[in-house]
Amino acid sequence: MKKYPLAQPEIIQADIDAVTQVLKSHQLSRGPVINEFEKEFCKITQSNYASAVSSGTAGLIIALQALGVKENDEVITVSFTVPATVNSIVAIGATPIMIDIEDSTLGMCPGALKRTISTKTKAIIVVHAFGKAANMCELLSIAKYYNIPVIEDACEAIGNSYQQKPLGSMADIGVFAFYPNKQITTGEGGMLVTNNQKLHAKFEILRNHGRSMNGDLYDQVSFGWNFRMSDINAALGLSQLKRIKHVITKRQKIAQLYNTYLSEGKNITCPSFSAHESSSAWFVYVVRLAIHNRNTIIQNLNRLNIQCGRYFAPVHLQPYYKKKTNKNALHSTETIAKKCLALPFYTQMTENDIKFICINLIKYTQ
Ligand SMILES: Cc1ncc(COP(=O)(O)O)c(C=O)c1O
Known part of the structure; x- marks a missing residue:
């Protein structure tokens, strides 16, 4: 597979x-x-x-x-x-x-x-x-x-x-x-x-x-x-x-394909940009999920060899830093981080690869 x-x-x-x-x-x-x-x-x-x-x-x-x-x-x-x-x-x-x-x-x-x-x-x-x-x-x-x-x-x-x-x-x-x-x-x-x-x-x-x-x-x-x-x-x-310009163009095309194929997913929000950013060089493609069973979704996708990431896992919640005091409540950080899911993203991806990943992500997030 x-x-x-x-x-x-x-x-x-x-x-x-x-x-x-x-x-x-x-x-x-x-x-x-x-x-x-x-x-x-x-x-x-x-x-x-x-x-x-x-x-x-x-x-x-x-x-x-x-x-x-x-x-x-x-x-x-x-x-x-x-x-x-x-x-x-x-x-x-x-x-x-x-x-x-x-x-x-x-x-x-x-x-x-x-x-x-x-x-x-x-x-x-x-x-x-x-x-x-x-x-x-x-x-x-x-x-x-x-x-x-x-x-x-x-x-x-x-x-x-x-x-x-x-x-x-x-x-x-x-x-x-x-x-x-x-x-x-x-x-x-x-x-x-x-x-x-x-x-x-x-x-x-x-x-x-x-x-x-x-x-x-x-x-x-x-x-x-x-x-x-x-x-x-x-x-x-x-x-x-x-060849960075060429690489960025390829990454932008991949992101565009993800946006297109994920548009049907009702529990998936695609990445968006502020008015200050004209475009992106796309380091990663991270969606936000409106449902709470992210671990099960990851397991289901992993079974199809689709690697996904909980990106970012907030640093203040990591065992090492949790022990140290952080008095600030980080409400947005914790709420957003729980919903984020990074999808496979590299220049060698084909349209069929993206389609396959999107169809399955939509299926598991219905
Ligand atoms: C936001 C951010 N800061 C710092 C680093 C650290 O870079 P390196 O892994 O090269 O030490 C990374 C790399 O993953 C990063 O993504």
């Missing part, structure tokens, strides 16, 4: 050739391909600086450290995300304060942000959930009023924009990720972007053991990590980035 995975990377011969070329060059790390990948990434995100790192999580950790966030500081973020967003705050000894989301954007609720900011707040991480733009106008204006730096967790948002500006390029720092379920992949990897030269200089040091070039030699000038990306990964990323 045919299998329908939740996600699948698209690897073509040009990707294999690009990686092979690096392998043959013997310059597997800190070589020229990293610089080229970063240069091209600046172009597509309309950013002045980009620093490739080993994962999105590494990018978030470095972003917080570059902003000077340290132990016992508070960082406001959302629970409607992957654990990595919140873990990055905990990793540097700061305290995550998870607040609620808005129903329309699935991003951080501006009202909740206003109510939560305190003198302890040292940074805000806004997440573009499923690549959908959070309410950047309002969130950025609140942050500006209180003079608090903002990181965009744009790990799912490459290729998406808000009021014609690329997501990830609107705040102090944008962080992207390239795990194989993303629009483009490097295997594992991430990217930090900024327009601030000082922050960029800090990223370069923090990702490389805290070292900085002094003439021909390195001096260690701060604490740091090995969060570098290898040229092998960068070659794959660069090759994929070259």
Whole structure:
């Protein structure tokens, strides 16, 4: 029986050739391909600086450290995300304060942000959930009023924009990720972007053991990590980035087919977009169910080899974070998360695949 995975990377011969070329060059790390990948990434995100790192999580950790966030500081973020967003705050000894989301954007609720900011707040991480733009106008204006730096967790948002500006390029720092379920992949990897030269200089040091070039030699000038990306990964990323427009067009067609074939489903709501988003690069296709037996629906679809995801499982409800106190009631997060179901989504899907998935989803949600 045919299998329908939740996600699948698209690897073509040009990707294999690009990686092979690096392998043959013997310059597997800190070589020229990293610089080229970063240069091209600046172009597509309309950013002045980009620093490739080993994962999105590494990018978030470095972003917080570059902003000077340290132990016992508070960082406001959302629970409607992957654990990595919140873990990055905990990793540097700061305290995550998870607040609620808005129903329309699935991003951080501006009202909740206003109510939560305190003198302890040292940074805000806004997440573009499923690549959908959070309410950047309002969130950025609140942050500006209180003079608090903002990181965009744009790990799912490459290729998406808000009021014609690329997501990830609107705040102090944008962080992207390239795990194989993303629009483009490097295997594992991430990217930090900024327009601030000082922050960029800090990223370069923090990702490389805290070292900085002094003439021909390195001096260690701060604490740091090995969060570098290898040229092998960068070659794959660069090759994929070259055809990102083509990949996005394919993803948009798949989403359109899902919208069409699911239109008959009376208990299924297809994804929608705010007026600030002209289109989407479609990281995932997540529907909302109006009925409460999601686990049974997932089991039924799994029996047909259709993989589905409970995406996102709120972070504050995870066993690890549940033990820690989160005093904020996250009503929207919990209500929305219970209804969400991610469907298989990858560029190799055929119209027949989508039809088959939709017919069965409608059947099990009648
Ligand atoms: C919203 C979000 N933030 C952070 C990350 C972390 O990225 P990585 O898995 O590359 O560390 C991801 C990746 O799945 C993500 O989707």
